[in-house]
Amino acid sequence: MPIYHTLGEVPRKRHIAFRKPDGGLYSEQLVGHEGFSGTSALLYHVHPPTTVKSVRRLRETPYVAAEDVTLKHRHWRTAQARAGGSPTLDRVPLLFNPDIAMLYAEPDEQDAHFYRNAQGDEVVYVAKGAGVLETQFGDLPYRGGDYVVIHRGILHRWRMDLSVPHKLLVMESRGHVRWPKRYRNQFGQLIEGAPYSERDIRRPTELRTYDEMGDHRILVKQYDGLNEYVLDHHPLDVVGWDGYFYPWAFSIHDFEPIVGRVHQPPPVHQTFEGDGFVICSFCPRPYDFDPQAVPAPYNHSNVDSDEVIYYASEEFMSRKGIEFGSITHHPDGIPHGPHPGRAEASIGQKETKELAVMMDSFRPLKVAQAAAAFEDPGYHRSWIEAQHERVASPATITD
């Protein structure tokens, strides 16, 4: 993340003696991407982060593909997914390829353990929920509509406000999640015309330092498996840090939509990029303003791209078969578009209140076996059914 940030105390220069009140040295740790050359931060611990008492492999966590690999448009109703459990351990895999996995969770139990995903960056879209992400970089408060970006290797714990139901869409990226390059100048600053600015990026606010000895469990996901580490002290023992590598949050409600006289293509909605995929936000906005504009998207065959949309608004309740929490998958190789009748119905409409998160992958996605339990098996026929019914209800224009 190309914004320098610092919390707590750090020494005047890096790699010099930084002493505790008792005269001992704080333990310096570099955390970051790509060894010593990517973005990184330097953290100063009360205790060495390496004093592990025990380690064991808990279980394997490979994503298992469904047997039915028929090329067709698909739809899942996450409202019917198995709910509850842990925000880190009870995630239902939906779709995956070597670059990106999409999972869903409705956690209702606090984690006692700390968690570190060592094999992927996590972008967690909080469709519903509120709380604080506790991290070694400080507290990061979150709320509904936030993308919470937790880069790989960042130790954290979800401290949920359990009075608020949680619906989390988790995207797990093998590459590094970042702002699109075209939004940044050569210095890394977000340019004028980008749909958000540095002011919209929320960084950890309060650093809590726990100088406590005792066993603390850390679960580390690495090499498609879960590993348990027991540390001899509280891992949130950082007195200060600085750098470019830390967890951050961005609210979908802070995305400034780009609109046009006629239909704008999905890239104007791009929010983040990774290796092999993009994430886009469809937000409330005025519709295209030419009197003859057709706000509904044209049919398209997005060759070399699989398209997944998570519907995060009640607005879609009016659309045939789609509800809050619906996820559609329109795969590479076959066309999709608005339901018949929707293009005509969209003409002259002034605005949309839709809210949706789209993830487009460039390599084909596999459907996870676990998603079968809440799939709408008839979705691929919904266009011809709409053709027959010609329901004249409000159009939506999400691509």
Ligand SMILES: [Fe+2]
């Ligand atoms: Fe599309």
